[in-house]
Amino acid sequence: MSRVRYFGRRILLSIPVLILGGTFTFMVFRFSPIDPAAAIVGTAATEEGVAEYNRVRAELGLSQPVLVHYRAYMVDLFTLDLGQSWVISQGTPVTDLLNTYGKRTLWLTFWAVLIPIFVGIPLGVYAGLHANTKVDYAVSVFGIVWRAMPNFWLAIILLAVLSQSESLFGFDWGGLVVETSLIGTPDLSNLTSVDGFLAATKRILPPAIVLGSASMGSELRIARTAVLETVNSDYVENAKANGVPDRRIVWKHILRNTLVPLVPTVTNEAFLLIGGAVIVEVVFGIQGIGYLFFQAALNADMPLVTALVFVFIVVVVCINILQDLLYALIDPRVGYDAR
Amino acid sequence: MERNTHSTDAGTRDEQPHSRDDRPLSDRVAETPRPAAVWALGAAVLLAVELGDIADAVLSLGGMAVGAVAFGYSGTLSLVSADGPVGLLALAGFGFGLFVAGLGVATWTRVRAVHRVTDRFAFRTRQVLDGVVFGAAIAVATWLAVTLGVVDGLAAAGGAVQSLLGAVADLPTLTARETIPNQGYQTPDGTWHGTFMGLAPAYAWALRVVVVYVYTAVALAWVWVGYLWYRAHYRRVDWTPRDDVVRRLRSHRWGQFGMVVTFLFLTMAVFAPSLATTSAQQNLYEPFSHSIQYYDADTDSVRETLVGTANLQTQSEGYAEANFGPMSYDQYDRFHPAGTLTNGKDLWTFLAYGARVSLVIGLLSIGVSAVLATVFSLFSAYYRGLIDLVLVVVGDTIMGVPRLLMLILLTVILSDTWVAGLYNGGILLALILAGTGWPFLWRSFRGPTLQIAEEEWVDAARSYGQSATGIMRLHMLPYLVGYLLIYSSLILGGVILAVAGLSFLGFGITAPTPEWGRAVNLGREYVASASWHISLIPGIMITLVVMGFNAMGDALRDAVDPKSDDGVASSTEADARGGGA
Numbered sequence: 001m002s003r004v005r006y007f008g009r010r011i012l013l014s015i016p017v018l019i020l021g022g023t024f025t026f027m028v029f030r031f032s033p034i035d036p037a038a039a040i041v042g043t044a045a046t047e048e049g050v051a052e053y054n055r056v057r058a059e060l061g062l063s064q065p066v067l068v069h070y071r072a073y074m075v076d077l078f079t080l081d082l083g084q085s086w087v088i089s090q091g092t093p094v095t096d097l098l099n100t101y102g103k104r105t106l107w108l109t110f111w112a113v114l115i116p117i118f119v120g121i122p123l124g125v126y127a128g129l130h131a132n133t134k135v136d137y138a139v140s141v142f143g144i145v146w147r148a149m150p151n152f153w154l155a156i157i158l159l160a161v162l163s164q165s166e167s168l169f170g171f172d173w174g175g176l177v178v179e180t181s182l183i184g185t186p187d188l189s190n191l192t193s194v195d196g197f198l199a200a201t202k203r204i205l206p207p208a209i210v211l212g213s214a215s216m217g218s219e220l221r222i223a224r225t226a227v228l229e230t231v232n233s234d235y236v237e238n239a240k241a242n243g244v245p246d247r248r249i250v251w252k253h254i255l256r257n258t259l260v261p262l263v264p265t266v267t268n269e270a271f272l273l274i275g276g277a278v279i280v281e282v283v284f285g286i287q288g289i290g291y292l293f294f295q296a297a298l299n300a301d302m303p304l305v306t307a308l309v310f311v312f313i314v315v316v317v318c319i320n321i322l323q324d325l326l327y328a329l330i331d332p333r334v335g336y337d338a339r
Numbered sequence: 340m341e342r343n344t345h346s347t348d349a350g351t352r353d354e355q356p357h358s359r360d361d362r363p364l365s366d367r368v369a370e371t372p373r374p375a376a377v378w379a380l381g382a383a384v385l386l387a388v389e390l391g392d393i394a395d396a397v398l399s400l401g402g403m404a405v406g407a408v409a410f411g412y413s414g415t416l417s418l419v420s421a422d423g424p425v426g427l428l429a430l431a432g433f434g435f436g437l438f439v440a441g442l443g444v445a446t447w448t449r450v451r452a453v454h455r456v457t458d459r460f461a462f463r464t465r466q467v468l469d470g471v472v473f474g475a476a477i478a479v480a481t482w483l484a485v486t487l488g489v490v491d492g493l494a495a496a497g498g499a500v501q502s503l504l505g506a507v508a509d510l511p512t513l514t515a516r517e518t519i520p521n522q523g524y525q526t527p528d529g530t531w532h533g534t535f536m537g538l539a540p541a542y543a544w545a546l547r548v549v550v551v552y553v554y555t556a557v558a559l560a561w562v563w564v565g566y567l568w569y570r571a572h573y574r575r576v577d578w579t580p581r582d583d584v585v586r587r588l589r590s591h592r593w594g595q596f597g598m599v600v601t602f603l604f605l606t607m608a609v610f611a612p613s614l615a616t617t618s619a620q621q622n623l624y625e626p627f628s629h630s631i632q633y634y635d636a637d638t639d640s641v642r643e644t645l646v647g648t649a650n651l652q653t654q655s656e657g658y659a660e661a662n663f664g665p666m667s668y669d670q671y672d673r674f675h676p677a678g679t680l681t682n683g684k685d686l687w688t689f690l691a692y693g694a695r696v697s698l699v700i701g702l703l704s705i706g707v708s709a710v711l712a713t714v715f716s717l718f719s720a721y722y723r724g725l726i727d728l729v730l731v732v733v734g735d736t737i738m739g740v741p742r743l744l745m746l747i748l749l750t751v752i753l754s755d756t757w758v759a760g761l762y763n764g765g766i767l768l769a770l771i772l773a774g775t776g777w778p779f780l781w782r783s784f785r786g787p788t789l790q791i792a793e794e795e796w797v798d799a800a801r802s803y804g805q806s807a808t809g810i811m812r813l814h815m816l817p818y819l820v821g822y823l824l825i826y827s828s829l830i831l832g833g834v835i836l837a838v839a840g841l842s843f844l845g846f847g848i849t850a851p852t853p854e855w856g857r858a859v860n861l862g863r864e865y866v867a868s869a870s871w872h873i874s875l876i877p878g879i880m881i882t883l884v885v886m887g888f889n890a891m892g893d894a895l896r897d898a899v900d901p902k903s904d905d906g907v908a909s910s911t912e913a914d915a916r917g918g919g920a
Contacts, residue, residue: 028752033756149878
């Protein structure tokens with residue numbers, strides 16, 4: 001099967017996933033034990049309350065027959081008409097909420113992907129090149145512990161440590177480089193100015209380190225194994241025998257082949273980032289998508305919750321397609337007869 | 340070709356002449372009875388010292404089973420007798436359930452009523468008819484049992500067994516808190532009253548912990564000895580592939596670390612009542628229905644107070660005056676190995692029982708999702724085509740929703756249903772975890788199963804006329820068991836992590852049922868204060884347990900499947916992280 005056909009097949013397969021995902025959110029919306037309208041209006045005791053309840057029901061489409069409602073719902077979803085929030089931010093369209101909250105989460109995940117790549121992979125490669133030395137053991141153990149630590153726990157520990165940084169390390173984190181507070185939403189309005197960028201970056205660093213902790217651990221481990229495998233492979237031996245300088249071997253022959261197993265790792269971790277974002281954003285008080293989802297679920301804002309879930313499904317499908325694309329670009333040997 | 344040509348395994352085996360090493364195990368034991376007798380004696384002693392606890396466990400399991408049956412019976416009855424489409428639907432479902440049960444009985448017992456009577460129909464039709472016949476037989480037998488009063492007789496017999504077990508359960512056990520009590524009070528002359536041999540509570544508790552761990556270690560070692568003796572004296576062959584697995588495990592340091600941690604954790608969960616300083620009922624669930632004795636210096640007398648009242652005085656709130664850290668006594672002479680919580684309850688007791696909750700949820704969810712994943716992977720590998728495609732799409736969709744968000748969503752929308760009431764939300768959580776977790780397992784099984792399905796022996800079995808389910812069960816499933824162990828172990832850590840993360844956020848397990856994540860959340864504000872222990876200790880324990888299960892999974896993978904490429908990120912990798920918790 002050619003590369004293009006393989007890729008086309010993957011994209012084709014994502015369509016039923018999207019449809020099924022949309023159907024799932026519809027089922028949650030329509031048939032879950034929580035009545036969205038009742039959650040919005042509250043207990044309707046008075047006559048006005050009942051009238052209001054019925055009005056909301058009608059507006060949400062719940063009074064339509066199931067199939068009619070399903071069709072309208074799915075058409076809305078796939079034309080990206082995601083409706084509006086009803087409880088936590090009444091009347092705001094979901095797309096507007098995504099716009100404001102989404103930027104912060106993007107900023108957070110951007111750093112949470114970047115930090116592990118630029119810390120974990122070099123560490124792993126270093127450990128792999130110096131296998132079975134003390135440094136290797138230290139780095140490997142660090143990676144394992146770092147990966148096993150729950151995000152929520154790491155987050156509160158980091159918060160506590162940084163809030164006491166003056167007495168613990170002798171410098172004040174809050175006043176370091178630029179003045180920032182530890183908890184709260186980073187200000188992304190003037191990223192283009194130096195101060196604004198520094199402040200926003202510094203603000204996001206602790207949560208991004210926490211969010212990227214698991215990825216860093218895995219990337220470290222996988223980079224180490226991949227290096228070990230390539231170091232012992234024939235072509236590296238061969239290059240060595242031919243007198244290729246060490247530096248060139250490392251950069252050209254080892255690192256390049258190490259990247260292959262790392263691609264699915266990085267994209268796989270993107271999965272975790274969305275889930276982990278809920279916890280990290282709640283602990284660090286960042287008003288991002290995860291925080292929005294948490295609040296929406298807590299307050300049973302079902303229209304918002306279901307819309308967000310659909311958005312997440314779309315995002316994950318896109319990540320998967322990206323992964324396949326990257327895979328195909330980096331390693332042309334990938335089995336396209338993927339069953 | 341006629342489909343029913345395959346004879347039963349037992350039949351063909353009986354026709355072969357007995358070789359020396361081909362006799363049943365009982366004969367081989369009879370020949371050299373000594374090791375077996377010694378081992379059985381040791382096992383009996385080990386069981387005898389814990390007989391009370393075992394009887395207790397059987398009793399509560401039996402109670403649960405009886406409750407579940409009664410609930411199912413009354414539920415079915417009310418559903419079937421309901422009016423309108425619900426009743427009809429329930430009746431149809433009930434009938435189908437009976438048919439499936441009948442089919443199951445017919446398959447497993449290999450008793451075939453219709454086959455015996457006639458062969459006028461095709462093999463498949465006869466199989467279906469067998470299901471109908473046996474299902475009807477079950478229904479009639481149950482109906483007869485109810486109307487003829489056999490059920491009452493059974494209930495009476497059950498009651499007798501229950502009271503007998505109850506008497507056994509009252510027997511003292513080696514590891515019980517009552518055997519080595521650690522709760523007492525100290526009079527001004529320094530002597531302790533009510534504790535084991537007048538020891539200070541800390542030492543009495545430590546002694547009990549040592550006894551528990553020594554007991555479990557000895558029991559485990561005895562099982563190992565039994566395996567070695569079996570290998571040396573009774574096994575038919577000198578070598579099996581499993582020996583290599585064991586050999587590889589023995590030289591796997593990282594895996595041994597995992598096994599030690601897993602052992603510590605499992606013992607903690609199983610022996611929670613013995614390891615805790617007080618009972619969960621007394622300290623966590625109903626502190627205002629239990630009382631303790633303490634020595635009051637003001638009135639120079641021994642007084643009694645409610646545990647709840649005492650707890651209010653022993654809260655850890657971050658500053659030195661209101662903090663009970665690890666290894667400390669409070670003013671009621673209670674010992675707190677890990678300090679107290681913000682609400683004054685004992686953190687160690689909370690952790691011990693929390694381990695139990697985590698383990699129950701973990702095992703239940705893994706069990707359910709492993710069954711689903713195994714069945715699905717067998718079917719999709721055997722039939723391929725449409726069934727595989729449907730499973731790929733469904734699995735991708737479930738995995739497409741970020742795990743933690745899916746868990747939050749489902750726990751929220753199902754929080755008002757009756758399932759959420761079982762085990763304080765634990766059962767619901769386990770089912771949700773299983774329902775959203777099987778695609779991860781299935782993805783990991785799919786590759787190996789597809790390979791197995793292409794093996795020649797599967798083709799051979801098919802050409803012999805073996806039925807599809809028979810091939811899957813006898814010729815494919817055994818090769819999956821190794822993978823089942825590996826990935827279950829890897830995922831168990833993730834499940835514990837996810838449950839802790841959910842309860843950290845306030846979803847899932849409801850208070851006062853202990854869950855490690857909730858302790859972390861309670862101590863959130865106090866990490867940088869005197870009461871650091873509230874968050875730190877549970878967090879370290881979660882980290883350790885997750886590491887332990889990961890290590891064991893890695894070791895099993897290296898041992899069972901040494902050729903496997905652990906550099907490749909599998910979909911389990913994501914799940915082993917608890918969806919980002």
